[in-house]
Amino acid sequence: MSTTAELADDPTTAGSLRPTPLLVVNDLVKTFGNGVRAVDGVSLTVHKGETLGLVGESGCGKSTTAKMILRLLAPDAGLILLGDDDLTAVRGRQLRQVRARMQLVPQDPQTSFNPRLSIRSSIEFNLRAQRTEKAERARRVAEAMERVGMPMAYGQRFPHELSGGQLQRAAIARALVTSPELIVCDEAVSALDKSIQAQVLNLLVELQQDLGMAYLFISHDLSVVEHLSDRVLVMYLGRVVEEASASQLWARPRHPYTEALLSAAPSSGRTRIMLTGDPPSPVDPPSGCTFRTRCPVALPACAEERPLLQITEPHHLVACVNEARTAA
Amino acid sequence: MTTLATTSDADIMTDATPPAGGTSGATLRLRDLHTTFSSRGLTVHAVRGVDLDLHPGEITVLLGESGSGKSVTAKSIMRLYGANATFAGTVELDGRGDLLAAGPKEMLSVRGPEIALIPQDPSAALDPLRRIGAQIVEVLRQHKAVPSRAAAKARALELLGQVGIPDPARVYRSFPHELSGGMRQRAVIAIAVSCDPKVLIADEPTTALDVTVQAQILALFRSLIDRMGSAVLLVTHDVGVAEEVGDRIGVMYAGRIVEYGPAADVLGDPRHPYTRALLDSIPTPGVERGQLRSITGQPPVSGELPPGCAFAPRCPEAHDRCRATDPVLVDLPGRRLAACHLLTDDPDAPAGPGDPTDAGAAGPTGGPGGPDGPVDAAGPTDETPVEAPAPAGEESAA
Numbered sequence: 001m002s003t004t005a006e007l008a009d010d011p012t013t014a015g016s017l018r019p020t021p022l023l024v025v026n027d028l029v030k031t032f033g034n035g036v037r038a039v040d041g042v043s044l045t046v047h048k049g050e051t052l053g054l055v056g057e058s059g060c061g062k063s064t065t066a067k068m069i070l071r072l073l074a075p076d077a078g079l080i081l082l083g084d085d086d087l088t089a090v091r092g093r094q095l096r097q098v099r100a101r102m103q104l105v106p107q108d109p110q111t112s113f114n115p116r117l118s119i120r121s122s123i124e125f126n127l128r129a130q131r132t133e134k135a136e137r138a139r140r141v142a143e144a145m146e147r148v149g150m151p152m153a154y155g156q157r158f159p160h161e162l163s164g165g166q167l168q169r170a171a172i173a174r175a176l177v178t179s180p181e182l183i184v185c186d187e188a189v190s191a192l193d194k195s196i197q198a199q200v201l202n203l204l205v206e207l208q209q210d211l212g213m214a215y216l217f218i219s220h221d222l223s224v225v226e227h228l229s230d231r232v233l234v235m236y237l238g239r240v241v242e243e244a245s246a247s248q249l250w251a252r253p254r255h256p257y258t259e260a261l262l263s264a265a266p267s268s269g270r271t272r273i274m275l276t277g278d279p280p281s282p283v284d285p286p287s288g289c290t291f292r293t294r295c296p297v298a299l300p301a302c303a304e305e306r307p308l309l310q311i312t313e314p315h316h317l318v319a320c321v322n323e324a325r326t327a328a
Numbered sequence: 329m330t331t332l333a334t335t336s337d338a339d340i341m342t343d344a345t346p347p348a349g350g351t352s353g354a355t356l357r358l359r360d361l362h363t364t365f366s367s368r369g370l371t372v373h374a375v376r377g378v379d380l381d382l383h384p385g386e387i388t389v390l391l392g393e394s395g396s397g398k399s400v401t402a403k404s405i406m407r408l409y410g411a412n413a414t415f416a417g418t419v420e421l422d423g424r425g426d427l428l429a430a431g432p433k434e435m436l437s438v439r440g441p442e443i444a445l446i447p448q449d450p451s452a453a454l455d456p457l458r459r460i461g462a463q464i465v466e467v468l469r470q471h472k473a474v475p476s477r478a479a480a481k482a483r484a485l486e487l488l489g490q491v492g493i494p495d496p497a498r499v500y501r502s503f504p505h506e507l508s509g510g511m512r513q514r515a516v517i518a519i520a521v522s523c524d525p526k527v528l529i530a531d532e533p534t535t536a537l538d539v540t541v542q543a544q545i546l547a548l549f550r551s552l553i554d555r556m557g558s559a560v561l562l563v564t565h566d567v568g569v570a571e572e573v574g575d576r577i578g579v580m581y582a583g584r585i586v587e588y589g590p591a592a593d594v595l596g597d598p599r600h601p602y603t604r605a606l607l608d609s610i611p612t613p614g615v616e617r618g619q620l621r622s623i624t625g626q627p628p629v630s631g632e633l634p635p636g637c638a639f640a641p642r643c644p645e646a647h648d649r650c651r652a653t654d655p656v657l658v659d660l661p662g663r664r665l666a667a668c669h670l671l672t673d674d675p676d677a678p679a680g681p682g683d684p685t686d687a688g689a690a691g692p693t694g695g696p697g698g699p700d701g702p703v704d705a706a707g708p709t710d711e712t713p714v715e716a717p718a719p720a721g722e723e724s725a726a
Contacts, residue, residue, distance in 0.1 A: 195623035196626070198621070228617065
């Protein structure tokens with residue numbers, strides 16, 4: 001199987017100016033107790049200092065993938081490497097140290113802050129978990145708050161006293177405080193109003209330029225992902241169906257699902273490809289290609305074999321029988 | 329000041345250009361609607377003088393960010409608030425008079441057959457313990473839209489088919505949790521249109537849905553409206569949705585409509601600085617990464633409104649007058665309205681009025697008329713005499 005992990009070893013296919021792999025995920029699988037196969041063989045690579053976008057509709061497994069990467073959820077199978085550390089194997093003190101290197105900015109800041117802790121205490125908590133010295137903690141909390149443009153006085157406030165936008169800045173400061181190499185943004189701007197969302201997006205870009213961390217940016221909002229990402233992965237029903245640079249994906253989507261998804265965005269200016277029905281149940285996914293039940297160009301062959309991600313052109317991978325045929 | 333300005337505004341509009349381009353033919357007319365909530369000594373003035381006309385077969389969009397008062401405006405029409413809400417102004421429904429003066433019993437007969445609601449979250453709107461069919465039949469029977477139970481069932485199945493549910497008989501027997509989000513929203517739409525309402529209010533009807541499903545629901549919605557001819561008020565924060573289905577758009581900020589006009593014109597050539605800033609803050613291909621033109625600061629908290637224009641503290645073009653007096657909606661060419669001092673008192677304002685010939689023409693439905701194209705840098709002298717009293721009245725008030 002042609003995976004991104006293999007590609008990452010080959011600098012010519014990495015498709016980035018900074019081709020050093022930071023996070024390598026290979027063939028990740030997660031089936032929940034109720035039979036839902038949320039993630040079904042996902043492979044991805046995040047390079048140092050880049051932004052990898054992960055798009056897909058609800059239930060496609062993008063958040064489950066993120067949770068496994070952050071070790072908030074144990075995968076059934078697969079490999080997760082952060083640098084040289086195997087995240088599926090680390091325990092105890094080692095795990096704690098690894099956690100400092102990857103942080104999360106969650107969707108809803110209202111529920112991700114302890115309502116009974118001041119903002120400052122919440123940010124500092126992250127360093128306490130790392131057993132950082134008190135004086136150092138104070139210095140780094142102040143630095144993180146300054147980085148996100150948050151007045152120090154806000155540190156004394158409680159979550160309910162801040163607006164959604166301010167609270168999301170605090171959530172970013174909380175992630176920054178351990179100087180992570182990777183920040184997973186799981187729908188980090190989706191709950192914000194557009195005018196505030198733009199502020200936060202600009203802040204994320206500025207922080208990346210200054211500090212050089214990588215983002216795994218998960219969103220259902222295609223315009224936001226396109227704006228922020230170097231490369232983008234499209235997921236459908238637990239699988240990656242397409243991977244390409246953001247500009248290439250938007251200009252020339254190859255997978256029928258990606259095409260439909262891009263065209264479905266309201267006022268996208270694209271010819272609308274109306275998909276019928278809803279995504280099928282992940283408890284009992286269709287055989288072969290899981291998209292075939294809604295695919296406008298499905299062939300009988302699509303029911304037989306699961307299409308693998310294949311390189312159709314440099315830096316562009318597509319999992320579709322039609323693509324494989326035209327490429328061959 | 330607020331009331332004075334909006335009242336004079338409304339006066340002008342009754343004989344010239346009301347917000348929807350003509351008093352005659354409107355199914356629902358809001359005039360100077362105010363909604364205030366009070367609890368424990370705290371007062372929130374959520375809607376501060378909204379004028380709006382809804383026309384049959386047209387989708388009017390209220391576009392705004394959270395706290396702008398768009399949802400409160402929509403729900404005030406149906407009076408879906410408890411005793412802590414007080415209303416002022418009028419909500420006139422064709423053939424029913426002022427709904428704000430109607431008693432609770434009358435409102436019960438208005439909600440459903442006359443004005444129906446499509447809420448944002450279908451799972452919260454449906455009763456989780458009752459089958460979809462029973463919930464549709466209940467509405468039909470309650471409002472005596474059908475003569476018998478058998479007829480109600482037949483009508484319910486027909487409605488489920490009309491909203492694009494492929495297997496109506498199965499969905500009729502299903503509980504809400506057995507359906508996907510898109511199917512649930514279709515069922516809710518079926519309930520809303522069951523009594524053939526004159527007015528449909530859709531409060532963020534697709535916000536909870538995925539984009540591919542949203543595209544299906546919006547297409548369905550548009551075709552239903554075209555067939556039924558209901559007057560629709562659609563509330564959304566999503567500019568894309570507004571552009572896709574809206575005939576007219578009212579942009580709301582801090583409890584007021586700050587810009588109004590045909591959808592394509594408002595989004596294609598926004599006149600109010602807030603509308604422009606809102607559109608600029610949306611990532612579009614071609615904008616350099618990290619260079620989004622965001623709006624600085626936060627929307628004002630209701631109850632802590634700045635003096636003058638509510639947008640002034642965040643407005644890049646604000647000047648002294650903006651911070652002193654509140655602008656009123658003035659007519660612009662092309663059946664458009666905007667509330668901004670820059671459009672009336674600065675000859676060098678970037679958004680000068682264009683072709684004035686269209687401004688005074690009032691028609692029953694208006695249509696998407698008016699030139700949306702070239703804007704010549706003309707001064708305020710080009711404006712029609714219609715709006716002349718508005719700025720004058722405001723100055724005296726200041």
